[in-house]
Amino acid sequence: MRDEFSFIKSITPTNRFQQQLTIGIGDDAAVYKTSAATEQVVCVDAMVEGIHFRRDTLSPFQIGRKALAINISDLAAMGANPMYYLVTIAVSESWSEHELQDIYAGMNELAELYKMDLIGGDTVSSKDQLVLSVTAIGNVREGHALKRSSAKPGDVLFVTGPIGKSAAGLELLQQKEKDNSFTDVERSCIRAHQEPEPQISSGTYLASLGKRIALNDVSDGLSSEAMELAEASNVQIVVDQEKLHPILPDLQDVDHSQKLHWLLNGGEDFQLIGTTSEETFAQLQKSGSITLFDIGFVRAGNASVIMKSANVETLLAKGGYNHFS
Amino acid sequence: MRDEFSFIKSITPTNRFQQQLTIGIGDDAAVYKTSAATEQVVCVDAMVEGIHFRRDTLSPFQIGRKALAINISDLAAMGANPMYYLVTIAVSESWSEHELQDIYAGMNELAELYKMDLIGGDTVSSKDQLVLSVTAIGNVREGHALKRSSAKPGDVLFVTGPIGKSAAGLELLQQKEKDNSFTDVERSCIRAHQEPEPQISSGTYLASLGKRIALNDVSDGLSSEAMELAEASNVQIVVDQEKLHPILPDLQDVDHSQKLHWLLNGGEDFQLIGTTSEETFAQLQKSGSITLFDIGFVRAGNASVIMKSANVETLLAKGGYNHFS
Numbered sequence: 001m002r003d004e005f006s007f008i009k010s011i012t013p014t015n016r017f018q019q020q021l022t023i024g025i026g027d028d029a030a031v032y033k034t035s036a037a038t039e040q041v042v043c044v045d046a047m048v049e050g051i052h053f054r055r056d057t058l059s060p061f062q063i064g065r066k067a068l069a070i071n072i073s074d075l076a077a078m079g080a081n082p083m084y085y086l087v088t089i090a091v092s093e094s095w096s097e098h099e100l101q102d103i104y105a106g107m108n109e110l111a112e113l114y115k116m117d118l119i120g121g122d123t124v125s126s127k128d129q130l131v132l133s134v135t136a137i138g139n140v141r142e143g144h145a146l147k148r149s150s151a152k153p154g155d156v157l158f159v160t161g162p163i164g165k166s167a168a169g170l171e172l173l174q175q176k177e178k179d180n181s182f183t184d185v186e187r188s189c190i191r192a193h194q195e196p197e198p199q200i201s202s203g204t205y206l207a208s209l210g211k212r213i214a215l216n217d218v219s220d221g222l223s224s225e226a227m228e229l230a231e232a233s234n235v236q237i238v239v240d241q242e243k244l245h246p247i248l249p250d251l252q253d254v255d256h257s258q259k260l261h262w263l264l265n266g267g268e269d270f271q272l273i274g275t276t277s278e279e280t281f282a283q284l285q286k287s288g289s290i291t292l293f294d295i296g297f298v299r300a301g302n303a304s305v306i307m308k309s310a311n312v313e314t315l316l317a318k319g320g321y322n323h324f325s
Numbered sequence: 326m327r328d329e330f331s332f333i334k335s336i337t338p339t340n341r342f343q344q345q346l347t348i349g350i351g352d353d354a355a356v357y358k359t360s361a362a363t364e365q366v367v368c369v370d371a372m373v374e375g376i377h378f379r380r381d382t383l384s385p386f387q388i389g390r391k392a393l394a395i396n397i398s399d400l401a402a403m404g405a406n407p408m409y410y411l412v413t414i415a416v417s418e419s420w421s422e423h424e425l426q427d428i429y430a431g432m433n434e435l436a437e438l439y440k441m442d443l444i445g446g447d448t449v450s451s452k453d454q455l456v457l458s459v460t461a462i463g464n465v466r467e468g469h470a471l472k473r474s475s476a477k478p479g480d481v482l483f484v485t486g487p488i489g490k491s492a493a494g495l496e497l498l499q500q501k502e503k504d505n506s507f508t509d510v511e512r513s514c515i516r517a518h519q520e521p522e523p524q525i526s527s528g529t530y531l532a533s534l535g536k537r538i539a540l541n542d543v544s545d546g547l548s549s550e551a552m553e554l555a556e557a558s559n560v561q562i563v564v565d566q567e568k569l570h571p572i573l574p575d576l577q578d579v580d581h582s583q584k585l586h587w588l589l590n591g592g593e594d595f596q597l598i599g600t601t602s603e604e605t606f607a608q609l610q611k612s613g614s615i616t617l618f619d620i621g622f623v624r625a626g627n628a629s630v631i632m633k634s635a636n637v638e639t640l641l642a643k644g645g646y647n648h649f650s
Contacts, residue, residue: 022364023470026557028402028542029368029463031470034359039347043354044411044460046447077353086369088413088458122371128453133413135369135460138354145348145356217353232351 004123007097011104017115018083030119032084038139041080045070045219046133057173060099062194063132064106066268070219071136072114072198073270077217079146079207080138082200085111086120090131103132114200144207146215146274151233155214155275157296159247160202162192163222164259167266168249169193185250196270202290203272215274221265225273226305227317236301237275239316241309243295264307264316329448332422336429342440343408355444357409363464366405370395371458382498385424387519388457389431391593395544396461397439397523398595402542404471404532405463407525410436411445415456428457439525469532471540471599476558480539480600482621484572485527487517488547489584492591493574494518510575521595527615528597540599546590550598551630552642561626562600564641566634568620589632589641 012025023031034040047053047067058066068085075082087107091100111118116136169189172182182190199217206213214233218225222239230237241260248259275298276284284292296308305316337350345358359365372378372392383391393410400407412432416425436443441461494514497507507515524542531538539558543550547564555562566585573584600623601609609617621633630641 023403023472027473028399028540029366029405029461031364031366031403031465033364033467036361039356039358040365041354041356042409042411042445042460042462044413044445044447044458046413046415046449046458048415048449048451050452051450074353078348078356080354084367086367086460088369088371088456090371090373090415090454090456090458120367120369122369122458124371124373124456125376126373126454126456127375129415129451131413131415131449131451131456131458133371133415133447133456133458135367135411136354137367140356142358147348148352215353 007100008123010101013108013118016117018117021084021117021119024117024119030084032119035139037142039142039145041075041078041138041140041145042135043071043074044133044135045074046131048131049129057170058194060102061106064103065110065195067132067134068107068110068136069196069198069270071134072110072200073217073219075136075138076198076200076203077146077215077272078140079144079203079215080140081204082114082116082136082138084117084119084137086135087118088122088124088133090124090126092126092128092130095130140207144210146203146207146213148214148216148229148232150212150214151229151235151237151275151298153235153298153300154278155298156278156281156294157226157237157239157275157298158281158292158294159218159271159273160199160290160292161271162247162249163218163269163271164262164266165189165192165249166196166268167262168251189249189251192269196268198270199272205290206274211276211280213274213276213280215272218269218271218273220267221263222273223264223305223316229273229275230305231303234303235298236304236306237296237298238306238308239296241307247293247295332425333448335426338433338443341442343442346442346444349442349444355409357444360464362467364467364470366400366403366463366465366470367460368396368399369458369460370399371456373456374454382495383519385427386431389428390435390520392457392459393432393435393461394521394523394595396459397435397525398542398544400461400463401523401525401528402471402540402597403465404469404528404540405465406529407439407441407461407463409442409444409462411460412443413447413449413458415449415451417451417453417455420455465532469535471528471532471538473539473541473554473557475537476539476554476560476562476600476623478560478623478625479603480623481603481606481619482551482562482564482600482623483606483617483619484543484596484598485524485615485617486596487572487574488543488594488596489587489591490514490517490574491521491593492587493576514574514576517594521593523595524597530615531599536601536605538599538601538605540597543594543596543598545592546588547598548589548630548641554598554600555630556628559628561624561629561631562621563624563631563633564621566632572618572620
């Protein structure tokens with residue numbers, strides 16, 4: 001790809017969703033108005049070829065879609081409405097212009113769904129791996145952002161949906177040829193890996209209640225995400241193994257222990273994990289507005305995550321876990 | 326560098342400048358309030374090792390400082406006040422943890438100067454080159470952002486300071502050994518390359534006036550930056566060669582044509598280039614609040630940039646120039 005100018009034109013959306021956007025792509029910076037009584041919510045997350053994705057398991061369209069999904073998921077975990085995004089792409093000549101356009105088309109699919117405007121970016125050369133860094137901006141009603149630090153002893157631990165499906169899907173893709181025939185459940189896992197759905201409606205609904213709710217998104221495994229809640233809130237989080245069945249990948253030929261491993265240590269499911277009082281949780285279940293799975297509870301103790309099975313308790317994670325990737 | 330957790334702690338600033346920041350680094354996203362009657366200004370720019378910088382001409386501190394400076398310069402070109410920034414760094418094992426901390430220290434130096442808070446980021450592995458992508462956020466009084474599209478025939482073309490010094494400095498660094506003795510002027514050029522100063526005070530002052538002013542920053546050469554103004558405003562911009570003397574690099578042993586080349590085709594000076602009516606320009610000169618150099622004028626015509634010398638006019642740039650780097 002030699003012509004940056006025409007490439008940028010080709011990937012710049014022609015329609016605008018956000019009325020408050022004063023200046024979009026094409027000047028030194030984008031400019032937008034804000035609404036009274038809202039706060040701005042901003043995050044950035046990057047995907048690197050060979051580390052966060054491989055070209056044989058994600059199409060260019062899916063790479064782009066996922067890079068934006070990761071960031072929308074972070075907004076969901078704050079209870080924010082997505083509004084804008086900016087993209088840095090560092091790309092080598094091994095990627096064709098058509099493939100790059102597909103990457104932007106993948107982002108655009110989600111952007112249209114969530115009414116997000118692409119308001120800026122930078123396209124740079126790299127010698128080797130593709131690096132895709134996305135900044136996402138949303139807003140939330142003032143004081144309503146859902147922090148990780150709000151968990152309290154006595155809370156219910158909940159998730160919004162299945163965890164481990166994405167890791168299962170990746171494993172299936174790596175084991176079998178792409179064109180192999182997959183069962184419907186296998187396909188569902190592969191789709192969870194390739195085209196994850198951020199949980200914006202659940203996040204914004206939870207934020208709208210104005211209740212004390214701790215919230216995080218499951219971008220890494222449940223174990224480390226629960227640990228983030230535990231550390232931020234300085235509480236002990238207990239995962240009840242007997243309650244995990246409805247959220248484990250529903251693959252018949254796979255061992256329970258393997259499914260549990262995917263759930264605890266997989267990643268990229270982009271469901272939400274949170275805690276709230278038993279009272280609020282009961283109200284949420286009664287309202288039926290969103291699906292929540294009760295998978296454990298919070299108690300006082302050093303920041304840590306415990307797996308409880310019958311009468312056996314196992315320490316899952318305690319302080320200083322690392323993922324440098 | 327193996328321990329992402331402690332690394333992030335080591336580069337996370339402990340103080341906060343912006344009172345309106347509700348949630349800083351450490352949750353899924355940052356949250357901040359906005360002021361009534363302001364608009365948000367957002368941009369992103371990346372630097373790639375081997376393309377935008379080399380380790381033998383910029384220290385890690387200078388790499389970080391420059392990556393933020395580029396973005397602050399974009400805010401300056403809109404007339405915005407810098408407030409927040411987010412950083413994605415894709416880094417290979419050839420960089421030590423100490424060097425990475427120096428990169429953040431370099432950003433931090435400018436951040437302290439401009440009272441910017443680091444509110445988010447992502448640290449990812451790469452196999453090869455370092456990629457540093459910075460998102461900067463500022464604000465501007467509603468309706469006061471300075472666009473590239475405001476130039477009109479009859480305007481004065483101005484810049485805020487010397488152009489081409491950075492390219493001259495890079496050339497000096499590449500020609501001579503680093504420890505060679507440089508003259509004061511040479512040192513000043515090298516400093517312009519290694520530690521450029523974004524022109525925030527000039528940008529915010531120009532925006533505060535509420536006058537019609539077209540503005541851009543000189544991140545590439547003057548030729549292409551003037552062309553951006555010409556295209557956005559659909560006017561012809563005439564650079565008067567006889568007025569360029571005060572803004573050319575002041576190196577005695579260098580040919581005039583070489584200096585002119587640096588000015589027109591160099592880059593990374595981060596001065597501002599703009600146009601405004603003769604009346605406003607005269608008022609600006611009279612007020613003495615900021616330094617502006619008159620280097621030409623705007624006239625009706627197809628979007629293009631012309632160099633005028635005595636009675637000879639040369640076309641410098643017309644449409645569709647490219648820089649894919």
